[in-house]
Amino acid sequence: ATPISSIDGPVAQVVGILGNFWEYYHFGVGVHEFKWQEKYGAVYRIKALFGEDRLIVADPKALQYIYQGAGTKWLKPELRREFGRIFLGRGIAWAQGDDHKRHRKILAPAFTNIRTHSMIPVFSDTAERMCQRWQEELGTAPLRRIEVTDLLLRATLDAVGEVGFHYKFNSLENNDNPLAKAYQSLLVNSFGLPSKGKIFAQHALGYLPVSIIQSLEKLPSRSLAGLKNVAREGHTVAMQLVNEKKAAVSRGGVDVNDDEDFLDLIVKANLSEHRESQLSEEELSAQMRHLTVLAYDDNSSLIDLTYTDLFLLDETTANSIAFVLYEISKHPEVQEKIRQEIVSLKMGIKKLSANDLELMTYTRAVMKEGLRLHPVVYGPFLYPAEDDVIPLSRPIRTIDGRMISEIPIAKGQIVHVSVSGYNRLKDIWGETAHEFHPERWLQPSEGCKDGSGSPFGVYSNLGNFVGGAQSCLGWRFAIYEIQTFLVHILSNFKLTYPGDLPRVIRATSGVMAPVLEGEEEKGKRLVLQISLI
Numbered sequence: 001a002t003p004i005s006s007i008d009g010p011v012a013q014v015v016g017i018l019g020n021f022w023e024y025y026h027f028g029v030g031v032h033e034f035k036w037q038e039k040y041g042a043v044y045r046i047k048a049l050f051g052e053d054r055l056i057v058a059d060p061k062a063l064q065y066i067y068q069g070a071g072t073k074w075l076k077p078e079l080r081r082e083f084g085r086i087f088l089g090r091g092i093a094w095a096q097g098d099d100h101k102r103h104r105k106i107l108a109p110a111f112t113n114i115r116t117h118s119m120i121p122v123f124s125d126t127a128e129r130m131c132q133r134w135q136e137e138l139g140t141a142p143l144r145r146i147e148v149t150d151l152l153l154r155a156t157l158d159a160v161g162e163v164g165f166h167y168k169f170n171s172l173e174n175n176d177n178p179l180a181k182a183y184q185s186l187l188v189n190s191f192g193l194p195s196k197g198k199i200f201a202q203h204a205l206g207y208l209p210v211s212i213i214q215s216l217e218k219l220p221s222r223s224l225a226g227l228k229n230v231a232r233e234g235h236t237v238a239m240q241l242v243n244e245k246k247a248a249v250s251r252g253g254v255d256v257n258d259d260e261d262f263l264d265l266i267v268k269a270n271l272s273e274h275r276e277s278q279l280s281e282e283e284l285s286a287q288m289r290h291l292t293v294l295a296y297d298d299n300s301s302l303i304d305l306t307y308t309d310l311f312l313l314d315e316t317t318a319n320s321i322a323f324v325l326y327e328i329s330k331h332p333e334v335q336e337k338i339r340q341e342i343v344s345l346k347m348g349i350k351k352l353s354a355n356d357l358e359l360m361t362y363t364r365a366v367m368k369e370g371l372r373l374h375p376v377v378y379g380p381f382l383y384p385a386e387d388d389v390i391p392l393s394r395p396i397r398t399i400d401g402r403m404i405s406e407i408p409i410a411k412g413q414i415v416h417v418s419v420s421g422y423n424r425l426k427d428i429w430g431e432t433a434h435e436f437h438p439e440r441w442l443q444p445s446e447g448c449k450d451g452s453g454s455p456f457g458v459y460s461n462l463g464n465f466v467g468g469a470q471s472c473l474g475w476r477f478a479i480y481e482i483q484t485f486l487v488h489i490l491s492n493f494k495l496t497y498p499g500d501l502p503r504v505i506r507a508t509s510g511v512m513a514p515v516l517e518g519e520e521e522k523g524k525r526l527v528l529q530i531s532l533i
């Protein structure tokens, strides 16, 4: 395959080695990207560091094709894998090729078989505990402005610990659990908009051989020490739980009909595999850590090592909830309609079930619309192991004027998957693609489509959880959790986005995070005005 230099794209705004990465990463997700998409279509070329060409792809057929081959024909860049390894160990986020298949074969059934009826009460309980904390902040005042992202993150960590392996982090109540503490020390790190130096430091590492990255890992760095501390504490807890669970399973002590957690299911699946395809204890521990961590980024020094799309779980769910809350805080009428659905629940929210959640069609539509506008995993990137040809659903015009409907691509060429762009493609979502219209999911129309017909996305044609061989295994989990939180929050509080506050910018952290315009240095924040119903 030939290089992609004939694909059209924007000229870099700043002269120098950063190329278009300055515009892409500094201004927030979508700020330049959406203009580029408008001008060049769903596939275009940008300049990375040192003048390197990168392809940005939002075309649905192309994305479906790439993710079908993810893990085998399309691979994660090494730097991304290395960070996954330092933080989480050799789990599924790190695995590639046959290893990835082996991990996924054992993990996937656990995600399908986990009983939703045991999951929803945990989400409900966690959401109520969080609402309790909001009420304490409100005190006797009729209304108050509160920062919501910190408690959301603690809540999602607590929920994944309990559903995943019956482990109580109690981080909402802030106890002294060493693992929760280690996480929290990471989580307080702020996520501003990256400076030129930081963009350079993060991405320049990608040009180094893995052996050098591995030796950098040994350097004394404050941020890296924090990461390793979480890894150490996580490993201790994980190994302890894996061993207890294995002993219980081999004694036959885990009741199949009882509320099995992920770990029960994974350990059982593993014991029933042939020896050679079983996961080792080390690998099991890594899966658990994958279940608990999520992305992490930091404004300081070497972790600058943390790559822009090293991501995991709690942060993705917590930030997704934050963005949905942000949208509805600007739409009181939407909150009212959700409350009408809550009021009509037969058993009330105390006994919320998966079935109830599925029947709340309006609330679901609101959640989907919030997710569509704000996909927190906005731009993962991969490269083909061999020369390949990417098919397109709509032809593009090359610089020399040819119309092409497939793009030959050389092995090793990095492609950025534009989830943020895909979720707003006018071909799929209509002219209102950039606007918040929950109704599109209930009564789609030409100008306000619901994505049906697109071949991409495991959930409702959204790009958020991608698709294919490396799609998010936790999407059902995440959807139930996000919706349960919405239901509990809105049955307790009215939310308003204060008119005098700055706009929310979507910072290009590991996982996209809200920051306030002009106050980026304060890091991840979403301030909402709350009052009791």
Ligand code: HEM
Binding pocket: 070, 092, 093, 104, 107, 160, 290, 291, 312, 313, 314, 316, 317, 320, 376, 377, 380, 381, 464, 465, 466, 469, 470, 471, 472, 473, 474, 475, 477, 478
């Ligand atoms: C809103 C929340 C979430 C979002 C947006 C999200 C998104 C994603 C995306 C985009 C990927 C694929 C990344 C890539 O290939 O580059 C992924 C993978 C994965 N996710 Fe999620 N995720 C979320 C929550 C969760 C939760 C709660 C869990 C577990 C309980 C989970 C478990 C996984 C696993 C195990 C993988 C690896 C799959 C593989 O490599 O085969 N995710 N997620």
